Amino acid sequence: MNNYISENKDRFLSELLDMLRIPSVSADPKFKEDVLRTAEFVKQRLIEAGADNVELCETAGYPIVYGEKIIDPNLPTVIVYGHYDVQPADPYELWNSPPFEPVIKDGNIYARGACDDKGQMYMHVKAFETMMRTNTLTCNVKFMIEGEEEVGSSNLGTFVKENKEKLKGDVILISDTGMLGNDTPSITAGLRGLSYVEVEVTGPNRDLHSGLYGGAVANPINILCQMIASLHDENNRITIPGFYDNVEELSAEERAEMARAPFSLDKYKKALDLGDVHGEAGYVTMERNSIRPTLDVNGIWGGYTGEGAKTVIASKAFAKISMRLVPNQTSEEITEKFQKHFESIAPASVKVLVKPHHGGEPVVTPTDSVAYKAASKAYEETFGVKPIPVRSGGSIPIVAMFKSELGLDSVLMGFGLDSDAIHSPNEHFGVFNYMKGIETIPMFYKHYAEMSK
Amino acid sequence: MNNYISENKDRFLSELLDMLRIPSVSADPKFKEDVLRTAEFVKQRLIEAGADNVELCETAGYPIVYGEKIIDPNLPTVIVYGHYDVQPADPYELWNSPPFEPVIKDGNIYARGACDDKGQMYMHVKAFETMMRTNTLTCNVKFMIEGEEEVGSSNLGTFVKENKEKLKGDVILISDTGMLGNDTPSITAGLRGLSYVEVEVTGPNRDLHSGLYGGAVANPINILCQMIASLHDENNRITIPGFYDNVEELSAEERAEMARAPFSLDKYKKALDLGDVHGEAGYVTMERNSIRPTLDVNGIWGGYTGEGAKTVIASKAFAKISMRLVPNQTSEEITEKFQKHFESIAPASVKVLVKPHHGGEPVVTPTDSVAYKAASKAYEETFGVKPIPVRSGGSIPIVAMFKSELGLDSVLMGFGLDSDAIHSPNEHFGVFNYMKGIETIPMFYKHYAEMSK
Numbered sequence: 001m002n003n004y005i006s007e008n009k010d011r012f013l014s015e016l017l018d019m020l021r022i023p024s025v026s027a028d029p030k031f032k033e034d035v036l037r038t039a040e041f042v043k044q045r046l047i048e049a050g051a052d053n054v055e056l057c058e059t060a061g062y063p064i065v066y067g068e069k070i071i072d073p074n075l076p077t078v079i080v081y082g083h084y085d086v087q088p089a090d091p092y093e094l095w096n097s098p099p100f101e102p103v104i105k106d107g108n109i110y111a112r113g114a115c116d117d118k119g120q121m122y123m124h125v126k127a128f129e130t131m132m133r134t135n136t137l138t139c140n141v142k143f144m145i146e147g148e149e150e151v152g153s154s155n156l157g158t159f160v161k162e163n164k165e166k167l168k169g170d171v172i173l174i175s176d177t178g179m180l181g182n183d184t185p186s187i188t189a190g191l192r193g194l195s196y197v198e199v200e201v202t203g204p205n206r207d208l209h210s211g212l213y214g215g216a217v218a219n220p221i222n223i224l225c226q227m228i229a230s231l232h233d234e235n236n237r238i239t240i241p242g243f244y245d246n247v248e249e250l251s252a253e254e255r256a257e258m259a260r261a262p263f264s265l266d267k268y269k270k271a272l273d274l275g276d277v278h279g280e281a282g283y284v285t286m287e288r289n290s291i292r293p294t295l296d297v298n299g300i301w302g303g304y305t306g307e308g309a310k311t312v313i314a315s316k317a318f319a320k321i322s323m324r325l326v327p328n329q330t331s332e333e334i335t336e337k338f339q340k341h342f343e344s345i346a347p348a349s350v351k352v353l354v355k356p357h358h359g360g361e362p363v364v365t366p367t368d369s370v371a372y373k374a375a376s377k378a379y380e381e382t383f384g385v386k387p388i389p390v391r392s393g394g395s396i397p398i399v400a401m402f403k404s405e406l407g408l409d410s411v412l413m414g415f416g417l418d419s420d421a422i423h424s425p426n427e428h429f430g431v432f433n434y435m436k437g438i439e440t441i442p443m444f445y446k447h448y449a450e451m452s453k
Numbered sequence: 454m455n456n457y458i459s460e461n462k463d464r465f466l467s468e469l470l471d472m473l474r475i476p477s478v479s480a481d482p483k484f485k486e487d488v489l490r491t492a493e494f495v496k497q498r499l500i501e502a503g504a505d506n507v508e509l510c511e512t513a514g515y516p517i518v519y520g521e522k523i524i525d526p527n528l529p530t531v532i533v534y535g536h537y538d539v540q541p542a543d544p545y546e547l548w549n550s551p552p553f554e555p556v557i558k559d560g561n562i563y564a565r566g567a568c569d570d571k572g573q574m575y576m577h578v579k580a581f582e583t584m585m586r587t588n589t590l591t592c593n594v595k596f597m598i599e600g601e602e603e604v605g606s607s608n609l610g611t612f613v614k615e616n617k618e619k620l621k622g623d624v625i626l627i628s629d630t631g632m633l634g635n636d637t638p639s640i641t642a643g644l645r646g647l648s649y650v651e652v653e654v655t656g657p658n659r660d661l662h663s664g665l666y667g668g669a670v671a672n673p674i675n676i677l678c679q680m681i682a683s684l685h686d687e688n689n690r691i692t693i694p695g696f697y698d699n700v701e702e703l704s705a706e707e708r709a710e711m712a713r714a715p716f717s718l719d720k721y722k723k724a725l726d727l728g729d730v731h732g733e734a735g736y737v738t739m740e741r742n743s744i745r746p747t748l749d750v751n752g753i754w755g756g757y758t759g760e761g762a763k764t765v766i767a768s769k770a771f772a773k774i775s776m777r778l779v780p781n782q783t784s785e786e787i788t789e790k791f792q793k794h795f796e797s798i799a800p801a802s803v804k805v806l807v808k809p810h811h812g813g814e815p816v817v818t819p820t821d822s823v824a825y826k827a828a829s830k831a832y833e834e835t836f837g838v839k840p841i842p843v844r845s846g847g848s849i850p851i852v853a854m855f856k857s858e859l860g861l862d863s864v865l866m867g868f869g870l871d872s873d874a875i876h877s878p879n880e881h882f883g884v885f886n887y888m889k890g891i892e893t894i895p896m897f898y899k900h901y902a903e904m905s906k
Contacts (some may be wrong), residue, residue, distance in 0.1 A: 027761030088763055094660075151761050178665070192664060196762045205726035206547075207877040211645060211847030212631075214777050215747030216738045218731035221772075222685070222750050228675065229682035273658035278671035278802035285669045294668030297675050298765050303752035304773060308480030308604050309649045309810040310541055311775055311848075312751050312876050319674075320757060322764055324667050349731035357762040394664030395764075423765050424660040 001134045005126075005438055012126045012438065013104070013431065015045065019084075019118050020102040020111040026062060026085035026151045035147050038084045038118075039063050042125070042145050049129035051143060057163075059155035062147030066166070069132070070140045076452040077140040077169035078445065079408070080128075081398070082121030082176065083149035086113035087423045094425035108428040115429035116422035120175035120415060121145060123437035131442050138449035142169055149176075152196070152358020153398050160405045170452070171371040172402050173444070175437060177392055177414030182432060184262060185379045187372065188412035190290070190391035191399060193325030193362035195335040196298075199342060200353040201227070201317045207303075208313040218349030220317040221302045227345055227352075228319060231295055235281035238295050238323075240341045243334065248327040250291055258286060261388055271419065289393040293334075294324045320357075324393060331359025331397075360397020363410075370451045371411040378413075378443035382436060413437075413444065454587045458579075458891055465579045465891065466557070466884065468498065472537075472571050473555040473564040479515060479538035479604045488600050491537045491571075492516050495578070495598050502582035504596065510616075512608035515600030519619070522585070523593045529905040530593040530622035531898065532861070533581075534851070535574030535629065536602035539566035540876045547878035561881040568882035569875035573628035573868060574598060576890035584895050591902035595622055602629075605649075605811020606851050613858045623905070624824040625855050626897070628890060630845055630867030635885060637715060638832045640825065641865035643743070643844035644852060646778030646815035648788040649751075652795060653806040654680070654770045660756075661766040671802030673770040674755045680798055680805075681772060684748055688734035691748050691776075693794045696787065701780040703744055711739060714841055724872065742846040746787075747777045773810075777846060784812025784850075813850020816863075823904045824864040831866075831896035835889060866890075866897065 005012075024038035025031040039056055042065045046054045051067030062085065070077075089099035089112040097103050102111035109119065124143070131137040144167065146156050160167060177188040203220035204213070233239050250258075263286050269277065279288035288294070302317030304310035323334055339354040346352040366372060367389045379387040392412075399410045415437040421427045458465075477491035478484040492509055495518045499507045504520035515538065523530075542552035542565040550556050555564035562572065577596070584590040597620065599609050613620060630641040656673035657666070686692050703711075716739050722730065732741035741747070755770030757763035776787055792807040799805040819825060820842045832840040845865075852863045868890040874880045 027763065028759060087765075088757065088759055088761075090757075090759065150763075194664075194764070196764070198762075203727070206874060206879070207544075208725075209847065209876040210747075210749045210751060210775055211647075211777055212845070212871060213742055214749045214775075214846060215732050215745055216730060216742035216846075217725060217727060218729075219749045221753050222681065222748075223731075225678040225681040225750065225753070226685075228678040232675070232679075272661075272670060274656070274670060274802060275804065276671075276801040277669060278676075278800065279669050289666055289669035292668055294663075295675075296663045296667045296672045296766055297678065297756065298663060298763060299756035299758045299767070300674050300678070300770065301754045301758040303750065304541065304543075305752045305754040305771075306481060306541055306543065308541075309651075309773065309775070310480065310603075310751060310876065311647070311649070312540075313749055314752070317753065318758075320762065322663055322667075322762070324664055347731065348729040349727060351728065392665065393667060393669075394662065418665060421659060423662040423763065426659070 001130055001136055001442060002439060004130050004134050005435065009435060016109065016119060016122050017102045019122065020113055021100055023100045024085045024147065025088050026148050027088050035062050035085055039065055039147055042084050045125050046143055049125055050132035057159060059159055061155045064156065064159050065145040066143060068142040069137065071137055072140065075139050076449060077142060078448065079142045079144060079167060079169040079172050080124045081172055081174045082124060082145045083117045083147065084121065084145055085147045085150050086118065087116065087150050091425065096426055104431065107431050109431060109434065110426060110428045112427055114427050115416040115420040116427065117149065117176045119429040119434055120437065123175060123415065123434060124441060126438045127441035130438065131445065136442060137445065139445045142167065154358060156398055157401055160401065164406065167406055169408065172408050172410040173413065174396065174410050175413050175415060176396055177394065177412045178416035178418055179414055180261065180388060180390065181417065183385065185383045185385060185387040186390045187375055187387045188392045188414055189367050189389035190364040191362060192393050192395050193329060193331050194360040194395040194397060195323040195325060195331050195338060196357040196359065197335060197338060198318065198320050198355045198357060202315060202351040203349065204313065204315055207315050210311040210313045213313055217313065218347065219313050220350055221314055223347060223350050224317040224319060227342065228297060230345060236279055240337050242337050246328040247293060255287065261286065261390060290391040291326055293326050293329060295321065297321050324395065325362045327362045327364055329362060331361055335359055360395045361400035363399045365409055365412065369409055371409060371448060374447035374451050375411045375413050375444050377447045378440050381443050382440040454583055454589055454895060455892060457583050457587050458888065462888060469562065469572060469575050470555045472575065473566055474553055476553045477538045477600065478541050479601050480541050488515050488538055492518055492600055495537050498578050499596060502578055503585035510612060512612055514608045517609065517612055518598040519596060521595040522590065524590060528592050529902060530595060531901065532595045532597060532620060532622040532625050533577045534625055534627045535577060535598045536570045536600065537574065537598055538600045538603050539571065540569065540603050544878065549879055557884065560884050562884060562887065563879060563881045565880055567880050568869040568873040569880065570602065570629045572882040572887055573890065576628060576868065576887060577894060579891045580894035583891065584898065589895060590898065592898045595620065607811060609851055610854055613854065617859065620859055622861065625861050625863040626866065627849065627863050628866050628868060629849055630847065630865045631869035631871055632867055633714065633841060633843065634870065636838065638836045638838060638840040639843045640828055640840045641845045641867055642820050642842035643817040644815060645846050645848050646782060646784050647813040647848040647850060648776040648778060648784050648791060649810040649812065650788060650791060651771065651773050651808045651810060655768060655804040656802065657766065657768055660768050663764040663766045666766055670766065671800065672766050673803055674767055676800060676803050677770040677772060680795065681750060683798060689732055691746065693790050695790050699781040700746060708740065714739065714843060743844040744779055746779050746782060749775055751775050777848065778815045780815045780817055782815060784814055788812055813848045814853035816852045818862055818865060822862055824862060824901060827900035827904050828864045828866050828897050830900045831893050834896045835893045
């Protein structure tokens with residue numbers, strides 16, 4: 001099997017680069033044709049790899065690519081989930097090479113989606129091809145590759161609800177997370193949830209001259225800043241009433257266990273060029289970004305942002321704000337609490353609109369399941385080290401949905417690194433990681449089939 | 454003379470519309486050719502009106518249009534100042550008709566620059582033409598029309614310093630302000646100064662995924678909001694140390710005098726669709742926007758501002774911030790105090806850069822001068838009502854410069870209205886106001902010559 005992989009390495013890479021050339025940005029309607037072309041690309045590659053019943057399942061949004069290989073109804077069935085859409089690539093000017101013209105440099109593939117999630121998703125297609133060609137497939141497999149993950153998987157829930165029979169299986173297998181390092185493999189055993197809102201603050205009904213009106217009317221940008229600033233207290237705790245009500249508090253033992261993962265604050269600060277870290281009092285960095293809920297402004301805009309100076313009081317100011325949630329918080333609860341609070345703190349001199357975007361629920365995946373143990377053995381086999389279970393700060397909202405709708409746990413076999421700059425300019429994915437994924441995934445199938453007997 | 458004006462009304466209007474069609478946005482380099490074309494336009498119209506020695510005086514930036522008519526060295530000399538550049542027109546989508554395709558609707562000329570300052574500047578050209586054609590010019594006149602007022606008149610100071618002989622005169626005449634109403638003419642007797650800075654807050658050295666890093670690193674947008682919010686206290690007073698040190702406090706009598714100007718808070722709120730006004734405790738609206746210093750964010754940006762949701766922690770956040778100054782504050786002093794304070798409140802987790810733009814000094818113009826009295830008589834003659842002296846909240850920084858460099862006071866004969874939406878979408882200027890300006894200006898010359906004898 002490893003022979004097959006090494007013999008086909010160049011093709012495995014060039015196919016991925018072909019897919020990365022298609023700008024499948026789901027958030028921006030102007031890339032619609034490209035997103036659809038990417039779905040078609042994945043469909044064709046699944047057919048070529050040997051999958052049956054491959055189809056584009058239409059949804060209200062972008063289609064879900066489905067394909068399967070049922071070799072024996074008595075064997076366990078692995079459902080592979082991934083996504084072919086990518087984050088927007090702007091600001092373009094910060095990329096060292098254009099985001100949709102992939103290049104391999106210093107052992108890394110640079111492109112939007114190289115890691116998240118085209119690269120990681122495609123490892124599964126190539127691992128499947130390898131098992132088919134080398135006659136080593138030990139489980140049934142069903143692919144479900146969506147095109148709306150980066151905009152909240154809006155239509156996946158409906159698809160899953162309406163296709164429970166088709167999606168019968170034993171475990172969901174996902175590579176859309178990272179690991180601690182190439183010599184410290186890890187498996188994600190928990191994910192934060194997400195509430196995402198857009199807010200609009202309106203002051204005067206039109207832009208005003210700041211000389212003639214400055215000081216006399218509420219400036220919506222100043223007010224928005226005040227409202228945003230008030231969402232954290234001096235300990236960097238979030239001030240929304242009831243925000244922490246349901247937060248799962250970890251025991252001292254659990255926190256001590258977490259603290260054993262290798263982490264260097266100096267290296268962390270150096271890598272990001274930070275004078276200091278910043279976060280909730282009473283928690284260390286690795287807790288702040290995993291077991292604690294957060295509130296971040298993801299975008300803000302208003303007034304004159306061009307070159308030079310314009311003395312204007314804007315009529316409106318906007319922000320996109322997201323909150324990461326931890327177990328026992330729910331997206332609906334937190335979005336509601338945010339909305340109520342944000343409206344309540346607006347002064348009479350402005351009007352406020354809160355528009356909820358998609359949300360997602362936090363999850364903790366069991367580390368004592370057969371699937372987790374099979375994944376652990378797979379990494380151990382290819383990396384030579386037993387992987388560490390970690391809680392990630394990211395969100396894959398559909399993991400909770402798979403559990404509630406299909407009753408299935410997910411196993412999160414990520415091969416990316418924190419430094420891959422996903423969602424950032426110069427996103428990349430190690431060729432080492434891509435190939436290691438293609439090697440490790442078949443090991444999972446092998447151990448999962450054996451341990452399921 | 455009024456016959457001449459009414460006979461030529463259509464041409465006076467169509468010439469103004471021609472000039473308004475040229476997008477002379479000085480803040481944006483992409484309009485460079487248009488700004489230069491506008492200078493040439495003004496030059497040609499001055500020549501046609503009968504001015505001598507008309508020329509484009511080169512500067513390090515856009516040229517200054519100069520022209521003169523010296524009829525008798527023993528007569529007083531009026532120096533007309535105006536500007537042919539305009540504010541940027543964005544957001545374009547909020548205009549009911551394109552900003553550089555002027556239309557006359559309901560008695561108003563709609564276009565960027567209709568009032569500020571092309572319309573008001575051109576009244577002087579047409580008033581001059583009228584006096585020339587009807588042989589009624591009673592003073593010498595010198596035109597000095599610049600193209601960089603909206604970007605801080607960066608090169609006018611040098612021009613004035615280097616041309617003191619050429620610019621010898623008795624008074625500066627400017628129409629770049631407004632009046633209280635068409636039945637309540639007023640003359641601006643004071644202007645606020647301006648400090649304008651751009652700030653940049655840098656957190657991590659690249660954009661980060663808000664799930665993986667959220668809560669653990671300083672988000673520069675959140676920090677910028679906190680820093681901006683902290684610039685006002687709960688009484689909406691500015692918290693920069695020493696900010697109010699030199700502020701001229703008006704006496705109770707002066708404030709009582711100001712309160713006599715007609716003003717309806719209800720109408721004001723209704724016109725701007727405000728739930729409430731907002732400003733410094735202890736002062737009323739008309740004080741807040743004229744005799745009190747202010748701090749406004751004119752623009753803010755950072756992170757993802759496109760469609761949909763992107764879960765990013767931006768590396769940088771930016772804001773443009775301006776402060777309006779009142780007598781005895783200086784632009785240099787306040788810019789320095791801002792910079793020092795803003796840098797001092799930045800937490801160790803971010804880096805801050807403060808970049809000062811242009812500034813301008815506050816002024817109070819004397820109401821007992823011959824020029825002011827001549828202007829007052831002129832308005833009384835054409836409007837039938839004695840104009841009220843008012844302090845304006847706007848800034849024309851060059852007024853203080855004319856005083857210090859040339860030793861000349863300015864008289865601010867504005868014909869615009871607050872509702873003209875200058876610096877906003879749908880800027881307009883009443884045809885009534887434009888024509889009234891052309892009628893009133895020659896009256897000023899007449900009275901100024903008589904009273905100077």
